[in-house]
Amino acid sequence: MLIEDVRLAFMNMAANKLRTFLTMLGIIIGIAAVIAIMTVGSAQTAENERQNSMYGVNTVSVNMWLKDGVEITEDTNTADLIPEFKESMLDKMVQNYADEIEAIAVQTYLPTGGPARPENSTNDRIYANCDVTGVNPGYFTVNKGMVPMKAGRVFSRKETVEDSYVCIVSDLLVKNLFDGDADKALGSRIDIPIASDEDSLDYTYTIIGVYGFSDMAGYAGVSSEKDISTTVYIPFKNAQALSTDPSAKKISNFDLTVIPGVDVIQFSDDLNSYLTSLLPADTNDQIYVYNNQEWIEQSNENMRKQTLTITMIGAIALVVGGIGVMNIMTVTITERTREIGTRKALGAKRREIRLQFITEAVIMSLLGGVIGIAAGIGAGIIVCHFVQHIPPVVSIPSVAASFLVSVGIGIFFGFYPADKAAKMDPIEALRYE
Amino acid sequence: MENLICLRNIVKKYYIGSENELEVLHGINLDIREGEFTSIVGESGSGKSTLMNIIGLLDRPTEGTYEMKGIDVDGLSDDELSDVRNRQIGFVFQTYNLIPRMSALANVEVPMLYARIPRKEREEKAQHLLEMVGMQDRMMHRPDELSGGQKQRVAIARAIANNPSLLLADEPTGALDSKTGQRIMDIFHRLHEEQHKTILLITHSQPLAEETERILTLKDGQIVGERVGSGSAGSADAEKAKISAKDVPATEKGDSSHKEAASFHAEHLGADKTEDAEDGIIFLELDDKGKMREEEAGHAD
Numbered sequence: 001m002l003i004e005d006v007r008l009a010f011m012n013m014a015a016n017k018l019r020t021f022l023t024m025l026g027i028i029i030g031i032a033a034v035i036a037i038m039t040v041g042s043a044q045t046a047e048n049e050r051q052n053s054m055y056g057v058n059t060v061s062v063n064m065w066l067k068d069g070v071e072i073t074e075d076t077n078t079a080d081l082i083p084e085f086k087e088s089m090l091d092k093m094v095q096n097y098a099d100e101i102e103a104i105a106v107q108t109y110l111p112t113g114g115p116a117r118p119e120n121s122t123n124d125r126i127y128a129n130c131d132v133t134g135v136n137p138g139y140f141t142v143n144k145g146m147v148p149m150k151a152g153r154v155f156s157r158k159e160t161v162e163d164s165y166v167c168i169v170s171d172l173l174v175k176n177l178f179d180g181d182a183d184k185a186l187g188s189r190i191d192i193p194i195a196s197d198e199d200s201l202d203y204t205y206t207i208i209g210v211y212g213f214s215d216m217a218g219y220a221g222v223s224s225e226k227d228i229s230t231t232v233y234i235p236f237k238n239a240q241a242l243s244t245d246p247s248a249k250k251i252s253n254f255d256l257t258v259i260p261g262v263d264v265i266q267f268s269d270d271l272n273s274y275l276t277s278l279l280p281a282d283t284n285d286q287i288y289v290y291n292n293q294e295w296i297e298q299s300n301e302n303m304r305k306q307t308l309t310i311t312m313i314g315a316i317a318l319v320v321g322g323i324g325v326m327n328i329m330t331v332t333i334t335e336r337t338r339e340i341g342t343r344k345a346l347g348a349k350r351r352e353i354r355l356q357f358i359t360e361a362v363i364m365s366l367l368g369g370v371i372g373i374a375a376g377i378g379a380g381i382i383v384c385h386f387v388q389h390i391p392p393v394v395s396i397p398s399v400a401a402s403f404l405v406s407v408g409i410g411i412f413f414g415f416y417p418a419d420k421a422a423k424m425d426p427i428e429a430l431r432y433e
Numbered sequence: 434m435e436n437l438i439c440l441r442n443i444v445k446k447y448y449i450g451s452e453n454e455l456e457v458l459h460g461i462n463l464d465i466r467e468g469e470f471t472s473i474v475g476e477s478g479s480g481k482s483t484l485m486n487i488i489g490l491l492d493r494p495t496e497g498t499y500e501m502k503g504i505d506v507d508g509l510s511d512d513e514l515s516d517v518r519n520r521q522i523g524f525v526f527q528t529y530n531l532i533p534r535m536s537a538l539a540n541v542e543v544p545m546l547y548a549r550i551p552r553k554e555r556e557e558k559a560q561h562l563l564e565m566v567g568m569q570d571r572m573m574h575r576p577d578e579l580s581g582g583q584k585q586r587v588a589i590a591r592a593i594a595n596n597p598s599l600l601l602a603d604e605p606t607g608a609l610d611s612k613t614g615q616r617i618m619d620i621f622h623r624l625h626e627e628q629h630k631t632i633l634l635i636t637h638s639q640p641l642a643e644e645t646e647r648i649l650t651l652k653d654g655q656i657v658g659e660r661v662g663s664g665s666a667g668s669a670d671a672e673k674a675k676i677s678a679k680d681v682p683a684t685e686k687g688d689s690s691h692k693e694a695a696s697f698h699a700e701h702l703g704a705d706k707t708e709d710a711e712d713g714i715i716f717l718e719l720d721d722k723g724k725m726r727e728e729e730a731g732h733a734d
């Protein structure tokens with residue numbers, strides 16, 4: 001019986017294609033909106049989780065900023081206003097949080113004047129685009145997710161404090177300059193042009209370590225792999241010495257990782273007040289401690305709100321769609337009054353007539369739901385790809401829920417007209433013109 | 434033979450508005466025996482369809498009792514009536530009432546669908562039935578691809594799908610030309626002769642009514658005449674001439690000839706009586722014959 005009802009539903013829908021499509025539109029839009037936002041949402045959640053694993057859930061970023069509303073007059077020496085974590089302050093912090101802090105990472109960026117080349121190379125075709133960042137050894141502990149060491153070693157304490165010309169390069173640079181042979185690269189020397197005020201000067205560095213480059217920002221799609229710029233890490237002190245930027249001489253921000261098991265969010269709050277307490281009373285600066293986890297929770301919260309908003313819009317569209325189904329079923333039943341009368345004359349019971357028309361309503365809304373799911377996934381993929389630049393993730397539970405909701409709408413809004421049909425008087429139905 | 438249906442004092446009233454009541458049937462008494470081929474004639478508005486709908490369990494009488502196969506159908510619920518219609522009654526309508534967008538085959542399957550007959554069996558039976566009415570070449574055609582006569586053949590196949598005890602046909606040839614109508618009529622005759630179906634036929638066509646065994650005349654909601662048609666053969670049919678009109682004693686049995694009964698009845702109602710000596714058939718003209726013929730011609734386009 002159900003199979004015949006389904007077959008009949010398709011035949012009747014096929015006979016009124018435009019009308020059926022217009023009726024399904026509300027459901028299509030409703031389902032599509034929800035599926036699209038769910039696709040983007042789960043893509044974002046997946047992306048957050050991926051970043052989580054890259055940055056590490058235990059990473060905390062500490063910044064010192066100039067307070068809002070600090071007056072700058074003609075007499076002000078702007079260099080004096082650059083916030084700075086004094087060494088004494090950092091020492092105190094390390095001592096105070098010896099049980100919580102795993103590693104601290106500081107970094108300073110240096111502008112480059114061109115690609116790195118093997119020392120004294122004249123071959124134009126052997127080059128590796130790079131940028132230069134000065135870091136401490138702790139940097140590689142804090143950022144082990146993003147900058148995993150693959151060969152060699154990180155800077156020694158001596159190299160860090162003594163302004164040494166050693167560097168840690170990416171495997172991609174090794175590929176470009178040393179045919180991918182890390183053993184050959186380790187101990188080799190490369191020339192890196194570092195920009196100063198007017199032009200750039202080549203400095204020669206000895207490679208002591210190789211890290212694995214990860215294509216985070218998706219450069220690979222933009223230029224050829226050969227031209228991707230990777231970071232060359234040099235000792236922090238060395239970078240400070242070479243930099244012409246006054247802010248590079250001061251540490252105004254650093255990252256740290258806490259030992260696993262420490263509550264990152266609570267630690268961040270605590271650290272914030274501790275560091276603030278170390279600042280002089282008349283300070284122009286403020287401390288801002290930030291952690292990934294809090295950011296992820298914030299982002300998830302935003303996503304939840306967005307999802308809820310769009311789901312509510314979707315729900316409204318679904319109700320409108322449902323009313324459309326009810327309306328068209330009422331029209332269908334009026335048009336097919338004689339058929340209903342005939343069926344009753346031939347022996348159809350009430351529930352058989354009811355089932356027939358509920359089936360028709362369900363098929364209609366289910367088909368709308370399926371089209372909506374397809375459209376929603378399509379829209380979600382487009383948004384993920386072109387707007388958010390993250391890989392789309394189809395949310396299977398919401399697809400399943402959409403199926404159920406479509407069926408539910410068909411049953412709920414199809415019931416009343418179907419019941420009306422079921423209760424028709426056979427004589428009146430047969431006599432209907 | 435057993436009485437298949439038994440109507441006693443059937444009254445049907447329609448209520449138009451709150452107070453206005455319209456009595457359409459005024460106490461009908463009617464027995465139909467198994468295997469009988471009966472026709473009902475009467476002018477338009479005389480209550481033929483109303484009676485047919487009550488017999489077909491599509492409508493309920495306002496008063497009176499109705500027994501089918503000895504069972505009082507009065508107390509049955511709507512769904513139970515559906516069940517009885519499904520298994521015991523086959524309908525053939527003037528307007529065919531085939532379900533649009535469904536093939537001839539699928540249409541014939543509908544009653545079997547409601548009888549929960551398995552798909553395979555349903556299909557085979559429907560094919561067989563369509564072959565029987567000469568529609569084997571058009572089984573997959575939809576109603577809008579069929580002529581009137583073809584549609585009615587499909588409708589007849591559908592009506593007998595569940596092998597019902599009673600076949601009801603309300604002006605089945607009313608929308609057909611006389612030649613096509615005759616062919617449809619031949620199918621009814623075949624069903625009657627070969628399968629011994631009990632058939633109740635409403636018709637406007639006097640000649641077609643004459644072909645049946647028993648002709649009832651309805652006027653203003655009353656059975657005013659009953660006689661034997663040519664479909665009835667020999668003296669054995671005398672018994673069938675029993676008169677069931679309300680005001681006629683139902684005691685006359687085999688000893689009273691149908692001729693006498695009919696003429697008695699005709700006189701009683703003050704109607705003209707003519708006798709066709711050649712055919713041995715008595716015509717009971719309750720109305721001017723001319724008018725009836727006109728109506729019939731009007732239908733035959």
Ligand SMILES: Nc1ncnc2c1ncn2[C@@H]1O[C@H](COP(=O)(O)OP(=O)(O)O)[C@@H](O)[C@H]1O
Pocket residue numbers: 447448449455457475476477478479480481482483484
């Ligand atoms: N649903 C109804 N409401 C009111 N009057 C009706 C209804 N159905 C039929 N009638 C009336 O009952 C009478 C008999 O109708 P019907 O049985 O259809 O006659 P026939 O089939 O002999 O032409 C007519 O006068 C008709 O107007």
Ligand SMILES: [Mg+2]
Pocket residue numbers: 481482483603
């Ligand atoms: Mg009628």
